[in-house]
Amino acid sequence: MNPLALTGAAVLGIVSTLGGLVTFALRALSRGIVGPWYPRQILRQMLDIGYYSLPVVGLTAIFTGMVLALQSYTGFSRFQAQSAIPNIVVLSMTRELGPVLAGLMVAGRVGASMAAELGTMRVTEQIDALSTLSTDPYRYLVFPRLLGGVLMLPALVLVADVIGIMGGWLVSTVKLGFNPVSYVNSTFGFLSTGDVVSGLVKAAVFGFLVCLMGCYQGYMSRGGAQGVGTATTRAVVAASILILTSDYIVTEIFFSH
Amino acid sequence: MAARETKISVKGLAKAFGRNHVLRGLDIEVEAGTSVVVIGGSGTGKSVLIKSILGIVEPDAGQILIDGQDVLAASRRQAQALRGQIGMLFQGAALFDSLPVWENVAFGLMAKAKIPRDQARVRAVETLEAVGLGEPVADLFPAELSGGMQKRVGLARAIATRPAILFFDEPTTGLDPIMADVINDLIRSVVSDLGATALSITHDMASVRKIADRVAMLYEGRIIWEGPAKDIDASGNPFVDQFVHGRADGPIATIQAPQRRAG
Numbered sequence: 001m002n003p004l005a006l007t008g009a010a011v012l013g014i015v016s017t018l019g020g021l022v023t024f025a026l027r028a029l030s031r032g033i034v035g036p037w038y039p040r041q042i043l044r045q046m047l048d049i050g051y052y053s054l055p056v057v058g059l060t061a062i063f064t065g066m067v068l069a070l071q072s073y074t075g076f077s078r079f080q081a082q083s084a085i086p087n088i089v090v091l092s093m094t095r096e097l098g099p100v101l102a103g104l105m106v107a108g109r110v111g112a113s114m115a116a117e118l119g120t121m122r123v124t125e126q127i128d129a130l131s132t133l134s135t136d137p138y139r140y141l142v143f144p145r146l147l148g149g150v151l152m153l154p155a156l157v158l159v160a161d162v163i164g165i166m167g168g169w170l171v172s173t174v175k176l177g178f179n180p181v182s183y184v185n186s187t188f189g190f191l192s193t194g195d196v197v198s199g200l201v202k203a204a205v206f207g208f209l210v211c212l213m214g215c216y217q218g219y220m221s222r223g224g225a226q227g228v229g230t231a232t233t234r235a236v237v238a239a240s241i242l243i244l245t246s247d248y249i250v251t252e253i254f255f256s257h
Numbered sequence: 258m259a260a261r262e263t264k265i266s267v268k269g270l271a272k273a274f275g276r277n278h279v280l281r282g283l284d285i286e287v288e289a290g291t292s293v294v295v296i297g298g299s300g301t302g303k304s305v306l307i308k309s310i311l312g313i314v315e316p317d318a319g320q321i322l323i324d325g326q327d328v329l330a331a332s333r334r335q336a337q338a339l340r341g342q343i344g345m346l347f348q349g350a351a352l353f354d355s356l357p358v359w360e361n362v363a364f365g366l367m368a369k370a371k372i373p374r375d376q377a378r379v380r381a382v383e384t385l386e387a388v389g390l391g392e393p394v395a396d397l398f399p400a401e402l403s404g405g406m407q408k409r410v411g412l413a414r415a416i417a418t419r420p421a422i423l424f425f426d427e428p429t430t431g432l433d434p435i436m437a438d439v440i441n442d443l444i445r446s447v448v449s450d451l452g453a454t455a456l457s458i459t460h461d462m463a464s465v466r467k468i469a470d471r472v473a474m475l476y477e478g479r480i481i482w483e484g485p486a487k488d489i490d491a492s493g494n495p496f497v498d499q500f501v502h503g504r505a506d507g508p509i510a511t512i513q514a515p516q517r518r519a520g
Contacts, residue, residue, distance in 0.1 A: 120354075121353075121354075124349055124351055125347045125348070125349060125351040126351050126352070126353055126354070128308070128311075128313045128347070128351065129345070129347055129351040129352075129353070131311065131312065131313060132311055132313075132340075132343060132344070132345040133364050133365040133368050133369065133414075134337065134341050134365065134368050134369040135364070135368045
C-alpha cells in the first residue's frame with residue numbers, strides 16, 4: 001500500500017477515535033448533569049473507586065515515600081545537603097508522585113474493571129436491555145463512574161500524600177538519623193497550599209480520564225470475550241498515557257510562571 | 258369480523274454494516290393483539306429488525322410506525338414514549354449481573370413507572386410467581402440461576418410493567434425441549450393475559466407453532482412470505498418449505514460467505 005495512503009488512514013483513524021471519545025464524554029456529561037441521577041450507582045462507584053483502592057494506593061505511597069527519602073539521602077549526602085530531604089519528599093509526594101502513582105494504580109485496578117464490566121454488559125446485551133427499560137446507559141452507567149472518579153481520586157491522593165510523607169519520615173528518622181520533630185517542622189514549614197491543591201487538581205483530572213477511558217473502551221467493545229479483553233488492555237494503556245500527558249499540561253498551567 | 262388496527266408498521270427498512278446489506282427494504286405489519294413470528298436463518302437480520310424498532314440500531318432508510326407515528330421522525334422524547342410501550346425478552350435474557358433477581362424484574366417499574374422500591378419488590382415477586390418462580394429466587398443473583406430460570410426472569414422483567422407490545426428474541430435458544438415448551442407456554446399465556454401485541458424472532462419451528470398467530474419469513478433482507486401460522490406447512494413457497502422442514506437441499510444457500518453483525 002502507498003505510504004501516503006497508510007499515513008492518511010492512520011491520521012483518519014486517530015481523528016475518528018478522538019472525535020468518538022470527545023462525543024462520548026460530552027454526551028455522558030450533558031445527560032448526566034441534567035439527570036435523573038442514580039444515587040445508589042454514584043455511591044457504589046465512590047466506594048469502589050475510593051475505599052477499595054485505599055490498600056493498593058496506600059502501599060504504593062508508603063514505599064514511594066520511603067524510597068524517595070533513601071535515594072535523596074544517597075545523592076544529597078555527597079553535597080552535605082541532607083537537610084533538604086523533608087522538602088524533597090513533601091514536594092515530590094504532593095505535586096507529582098502522589099497524584100501520578102495513585103492515578104496509575106487506579107487505572108490498573110478501576111479502569112480495567114470498568115472496561116471489563118461495561119464490555120461484558122455490552123456483549124451480553126445488558127446495555128441494550130437498559131435502553132428498553134427507559135434508562136439511559138450514559139446516565140445510569142457512565143456518569144456515576146465519571147463523577148466517582150473526579151470526587152474520589154483527590155481523596156485518595158490526599159491519603160497517599162500523608163502516607164507517603166510518613167514513609168519518608170519513617171526512613172529518615174529510623175534509618176538516616178533525622179530528628180523526628182525537626183523533620184516534621186521542616187516538612188510543614190516548606191509545604192504551601194498550592195503544592196497540595198495542584199496535586200488534587202491533577203488527581204481530579206486523572207480520575208476523570210481513567211474512568212472515561214474505562215467506560216469508553218467497555219461501552220464500545222465488540223466481539224465477545226476477546227473484544228472485552230482488548231477493551232480492558234486499551235483502557236489501562238490509554239489511561240496511563242493520558243495521565244502522564246495531562247500531568248505535564250497541568251504542571252505547566254500551575255507552575256510555568 | 259372488524260379489522261384490527263395496525264400496532265407496528267415497518268416500511269422499506271434498510272440497514273447495512275459496511276458492505277453487508279442486512280436489511281434491504283423490509284416491510285412488515287403487526288396488528289394489535291396478534292402474535293407475529295419472524296423466521297429466517299442465522300445472519301438474515303432478524304435481530305437487526307427488532308433492534309431497529311427498539312432504537313438500539315439506527316437504520317439507514319425506511320419508516321417505523323408505532324400506533325401510526327413514525328418513531329424515526331419523532332423527537333427523542335416522543336420516540337422514547339412510543340418505545341416505552343415495548344417489553345423485550347433478550348436471547349440470553351440479558352439480566353443485570355450486579356442486581357438480585359427481584360431488582361432485575363422491578364427495574365422497569367422503578368425506572369418507568371417510578372414505583373417506590375418496597376412496592377416494586379412486591380410487584381416483582383408477584384410477576385415472578387406469574388412465570389413459575391417466586392420469593393425463593395427473588396434475592397438470588399442471575400449467575401445463581403439455570404438458563405431456563407434466567408429466561409423466566411427475563412420474561413418477568415419484560416412483562417412487569419404490563420407493556421402493550423412484547424418482543425421476544427430467540428426465546429428458546431439454548432434450552433432443552435421441555436424447558437423450551439414451558440417458555441413457549443408462558444409466552445402464549447402472558448401475551449394473551451396482557452392482550453399485548455407480540456413480535457418474536459426465532460428459527461425454532463416448535464416455538465413458531467406454539468406462539469405464532471402469523472408467520473413472516475425473512476430472507477436476504479426482505480420478507481418473502483407472510484401468512485397465518487396454520488398455513489406454514491402449505492405455504493407453497495420453496496424457501497419457507499425448505500426452512501420449515503430443515504432441509505439442506507433447496508433454494509436457500511446453506512454455505513454463505515462470512516457476514517458481520519447480523520442477527
